[in-house]
Amino acid sequence: MEIPFVVTPRKDTGLTNSKIAIWLFLASEVMLFGGFFSAYVYLRVGSSDPVGGYPWPERALPILPGLINTFILIASSVTVVFAWAALKLRQWGKFQAFMGFTVLCAFVFLGLKGIEYNVKFHHQALRTVDGAVIEGHLGYEKKEGVDAHAEAKEEDYVLNHHGKKIEENRINVEATGLTFNTVRFHKDWVEEILTEAGHHHSKITLASDLKLALKPGAAEETVLPAGTELSTEVLAKVADLHLKARANNADVRTEALRKAWDVAHETYPSKRDWQIAEKVAIDPKALEGKLMTEAPNLAFKVDPPAKLTFAPRDVKAGQAQSSLRDGTAIDGVLLESPMVFHAVDALDFRHLAMKAINKGLDPMAEVEKSWVLANSPELREIWEWHKGEIAKLEERLKQDYEMKGKSKREPTFTERYRVEWKDFAAKAEGKPRTEREGVIKLKEQFMGPNYDDRAAAHTFPELSVPRDQVAFDSKFTPAWNPFYAIYFTITGLHGLHVIGGALVLGYYLFRGKKMYLSNPEWLANRVEVGGLFWHFVDLVWIFLFPLLYLM
Amino acid sequence: MADSPEEIRKKTKTYLAVGALLFIGTVLTWAVATQEFLDIGGHGFDRADCILGLLIATVKASCVAGIFMHLNHEKKAIYWIFFGSFVFVFFLAWLLKLAHDSPIFDQFFYR
Numbered sequence: 001m002e003i004p005f006v007v008t009p010r011k012d013t014g015l016t017n018s019k020i021a022i023w024l025f026l027a028s029e030v031m032l033f034g035g036f037f038s039a040y041v042y043l044r045v046g047s048s049d050p051v052g053g054y055p056w057p058e059r060a061l062p063i064l065p066g067l068i069n070t071f072i073l074i075a076s077s078v079t080v081v082f083a084w085a086a087l088k089l090r091q092w093g094k095f096q097a098f099m100g101f102t103v104l105c106a107f108v109f110l111g112l113k114g115i116e117y118n119v120k121f122h123h124q125a126l127r128t129v130d131g132a133v134i135e136g137h138l139g140y141e142k143k144e145g146v147d148a149h150a151e152a153k154e155e156d157y158v159l160n161h162h163g164k165k166i167e168e169n170r171i172n173v174e175a176t177g178l179t180f181n182t183v184r185f186h187k188d189w190v191e192e193i194l195t196e197a198g199h200h201h202s203k204i205t206l207a208s209d210l211k212l213a214l215k216p217g218a219a220e221e222t223v224l225p226a227g228t229e230l231s232t233e234v235l236a237k238v239a240d241l242h243l244k245a246r247a248n249n250a251d252v253r254t255e256a257l258r259k260a261w262d263v264a265h266e267t268y269p270s271k272r273d274w275q276i277a278e279k280v281a282i283d284p285k286a287l288e289g290k291l292m293t294e295a296p297n298l299a300f301k302v303d304p305p306a307k308l309t310f311a312p313r314d315v316k317a318g319q320a321q322s323s324l325r326d327g328t329a330i331d332g333v334l335l336e337s338p339m340v341f342h343a344v345d346a347l348d349f350r351h352l353a354m355k356a357i358n359k360g361l362d363p364m365a366e367v368e369k370s371w372v373l374a375n376s377p378e379l380r381e382i383w384e385w386h387k388g389e390i391a392k393l394e395e396r397l398k399q400d401y402e403m404k405g406k407s408k409r410e411p412t413f414t415e416r417y418r419v420e421w422k423d424f425a426a427k428a429e430g431k432p433r434t435e436r437e438g439v440i441k442l443k444e445q446f447m448g449p450n451y452d453d454r455a456a457a458h459t460f461p462e463l464s465v466p467r468d469q470v471a472f473d474s475k476f477t478p479a480w481n482p483f484y485a486i487y488f489t490i491t492g493l494h495g496l497h498v499i500g501g502a503l504v505l506g507y508y509l510f511r512g513k514k515m516y517l518s519n520p521e522w523l524a525n526r527v528e529v530g531g532l533f534w535h536f537v538d539l540v541w542i543f544l545f546p547l548l549y550l551m
Numbered sequence: 552m553a554d555s556p557e558e559i560r561k562k563t564k565t566y567l568a569v570g571a572l573l574f575i576g577t578v579l580t581w582a583v584a585t586q587e588f589l590d591i592g593g594h595g596f597d598r599a600d601c602i603l604g605l606l607i608a609t610v611k612a613s614c615v616a617g618i619f620m621h622l623n624h625e626k627k628a629i630y631w632i633f634f635g636s637f638v639f640v641f642f643l644a645w646l647l648k649l650a651h652d653s654p655i656f657d658q659f660f661y662r
Contacts (some may be wrong), residue, residue: 013628014626015629020632026636027632031640035640046651071577077619078619079575089556535615535619542608545577545609
């Protein structure tokens with residue numbers, strides 16, 4: 001039996017089933033993306049609010065990948081229409097060619113998107129305590145004895161458990177003692193601690209005998225003697241005993257409380273529960289001889305003291321004691337734990353300037369007092385050059401206003417307080433700021449600056465930031481700025497739509513022959529609605545590109 | 552589908568022309584946003600340039616919707632569905648505006 005209205009349209013609407021269905025779906029998609037676009041507009045406008053505003057990465061995305069992606073999607077939109085037209089004209093070969101090109105465009109688009117995302121995930125941003133923002137790439141830890149300034153080879157780098165290089169952004173603690181939470185300890189971290197201690201020839205052993213009552217009311221017995229070496233098996237064994245004890249004790253207490261309530265009800269028969277609640281308490285005598293010993297924590301000593309390193313997001317560091325996110329307490333002194341930038345490629349004082357303006361202070365004066373300018377002669381030099389260039393820009397704009405009759409314009413807040421990598425490159429090449437677009441090579445328009453090639457000219461300085469200057473650090477991810485949050489959300493959702501569309505169109509391309517031979521008009525209708533979805537995906541990108549990349 | 556093979560053959564040139572127009576529109580959007588000589592009023596990138604950029608994007612989107620998606624000769628039912636979605640998006644954006652203008656928040660939090 002043939003499904004009605006897949007080829008012949010309905011008489012009342014004049015439409016086939018797929019047509020109505022796809023437009024209903026596209027209407028819902030308009031609402032979905034419309035919501036996100038509205039959210040973007042409000043976030044963007046809110047960032048320029050004089051009171052509650054914050055620096056926005058305006059026009060910070062490299063334009064060329066976005067521009068090429070726009071061309072790719074437009075081309076694929078054209079070819080998907082031609083693919084449908086070829087089907088209507090019963091030209092199977094042409095259909096395959098056009099549809100193949102469309103699907104290829106989809107994958108090129110996703111590839112470029114992937115490269116863009118990857119570059120952002122590796123780009124580090126830091127806000128210091130005074131509000132200055134430093135952007136760049138972190139260095140990687142090198143083996144002891146390797147010259148830090150010589151050109152590094154692959155074998156000079158320290159590798160972690162997973163064989164990857166370790167970024168120079170670690171908290172170092174000289175641990176003398178460790179107290180693990182027996183239930184919450186994270187196995188991977190325990191293994192890493194053991195490995196690191198092993199490197200320093202330190203032993204991690206139980207600080208004192210672990211004595212537990214293993215049966216209700218029984219006497220405590222030594223389960224683990226002092227000096228037992230730390231291992232995940234030991235912790236797991238104690239966790240098991242602790243959980244059994246905890247379950248038993250909870251049952252015993254619940255039973256005792258139940259009995260106490262029964263007694264209270266008998267004593268005060270006419271009173272309501274809430275009236276007698278204060279009088280109800282567990283009788284300690286009822287618990288005698290029924291409890292087992294719980295062991296929620298287990299303390300170990302580290303002998304000799306070992307230097308342990310942790311990722312900043314995993315540890316809450318303190319001068320004398322630090323704690324990990326799994327509840328492990330580390331006794332020991334906090335060592336120097338700098339955040340080391342191998343290449344600083346942007347300096348942004350907008351946040352610092354905004355805070356100064358809100359306090360009624362001169363923003364430039366506050367910028368001059370910042371830690372980064374006081375402690376890095378190279379960045380100070382770049383900042384002085386930038387100030388000179390902005391002064392020249394001010395002069396040129398003033399002349400344009402007075403002599404050429406152009407409207408009055410001053411350097412924007414961003415131009416005045418943000419020095420970005422193209423400025424660093426222009427200065428290093430001895431070019432003025434007005435020619436900074438010209439210093440970028442084609443590859444750099446996609447991948448960002450070529451740090452290796454530019455190293456010889458000392459374009460991007462190194463900087464070691466002590467831990468007490470680090471207020472907030474993140475890669476260019478949603479954590480850093482609401483712009484990145486909505487950028488990844490909206491382009492990610494769009495990317496998922498591209499994948500979905502490519503899968504559907506690919507299905508018609510590779511599996512459509514059978515249907516073409518049996519019912520070509522039905523296939524043409526299906527390809528048409530698939531094409532309509534594809535055009536919608538292109539439509540969203542037509543708005544996304546200017547909104548995210550150009551504005 | 553209403554389009555007959557003859558009509559489709561005639562439309563091939565239109566599709567190519569619209570495709571070329573979209574490419575030119577994209578270059579224009581980029582130029583308006585980045586080239587100083589196309590800056591409206593010479594104030595740097597400001598509201599006027601934003602509006603112009605979005606206007607160009609709207610024209611491009613209309614070409615895609617009208618010609619590629621056949622909306623210029625679609626049936627009434629489709630027009631109603633599409634119109635409905637814009638009404639809902641308008642109300643969605645209006646809700647955001649309401650939330651922005653009279654937010655519910657703890658005034659002491661932002662000190």
